[in-house]
Amino acid sequence: MGIVDRVIANSVPAIPRPVVRRISRRYMAGEDLEEAIGTVRDLNKQGCVATLDVLGESTKDRADAAGKLEQYKRVIDAVVENDLASGVSVKLTGLGLDLDEGLCRSNLEEVIVYAGERGRFVRVDMEDSSYTARTIRIVLDMHERHGNTGAVVQAYLRRSLGDVRLLAEAGVSVRLCKGIYVEPREVAYKGFDTVRQNFVLLLEELMKAGCYVGVATHDEYLVWHALRVSHELGIPKGGYEFQMLLGVDEQLRRILVEGGQKVRVYVPFGKDWYEYSTRRLKENPKIARYVAQDVVGGALGLIKRR
Ligand SMILES: Cc1cc2nc3c(=O)[nH]c(=O)nc-3n(C[C@H](O)[C@H](O)[C@H](O)COP(=O)(O)OP(=O)(O)OC[C@H]3O[C@@H](n4cnc5c(N)ncnc54)[C@H](O)[C@@H]3O)c2cc1C
Incomplete structure (x- = not known):
């Protein structure tokens, strides 16, 4: 730093x-579900799909985790009622991972089943490296049981090539991002170019394995590589997607949408x-x-x- x-x-x-x-x-997208739904409606009108994130990562107790589970059910209901093109993104700490892994699994499974019955997808965000192994394991299990569950891989982590191979073999959809947490050098690459190169390596590995990839970046160098790799492998538009954060580089977002690319916007909202x-x-x-x-x-x- x-x-x-x-x-x-x-x-x-x-x-x-x-x-x-x-x-x-x-x-x-504000504090209330209503505001978040309005934001997703606007994004849909602009040709983007979305994924909704209810803010609040750590949970103090079981009641907190249960509250988060209920909030996600309300989000899924609202998405369905308003006929919106959106899934949800969840954090395992929000569902109780720090309290009890069994509790977290059962909360996550309830969200996944609820979403699946309504034709919606659940992406499990990746948190700091102390959670990586558990998160990958839980996502692999949930995917095997329910299908409508995806993982996130961080290109700055040294372990990610191994994770990508496991996830690709199991046919899990992967959101590939650089990673946002401050990690020690023992676990994460530190150089800007090294992280970029690893992103490209992981992207190629995933696309070659036939994995559905969410290319989550605003770095146009990486966007270009995603376009190059998909072109070289003959993967059609829609056979992968770009993902961007709400409010970041809307110009690039528009350019991609106008070029016929599928773009998903990550929409966080809530009181936290x-x-x-x-x-x-x-x-x-x-x-x-x-x-x-x-x-x-x-x-x-x-x-x-x-
Ligand atoms: C849809 C989505 C989901 C994500 N999920 C996770 C996750 O589960 N776990 C995780 O660790 N990380 C997640 N991230 C964050 C990601 O790891 C990066 O930290 C973040 O996307 C910035 O990296 P970049 O690839 O855009 O490249 P950068 O080189 O960091 O950014 C490229 C350019 O984008 C612009 N930019 C990027 N971020 C911002 C910002 N916040 N505000 C304003 N401008 C910005 C800047 O102009 C910058 O020059 C997610 C990112 C996206 C897009």
């Missing part, structure tokens, strides 16, 4: 709550926006950098307009 990044990351707790709220608004935003800002000073650029850019814009 460079000095500027460290300074930005350490300053995060000092950012006033309303400022964090304003900054994060662009990346989140503050914790989520500050944790994200602290975990990844890169995001804080974008945010700082945003704020400075916005301020300059205001000055120019005056």
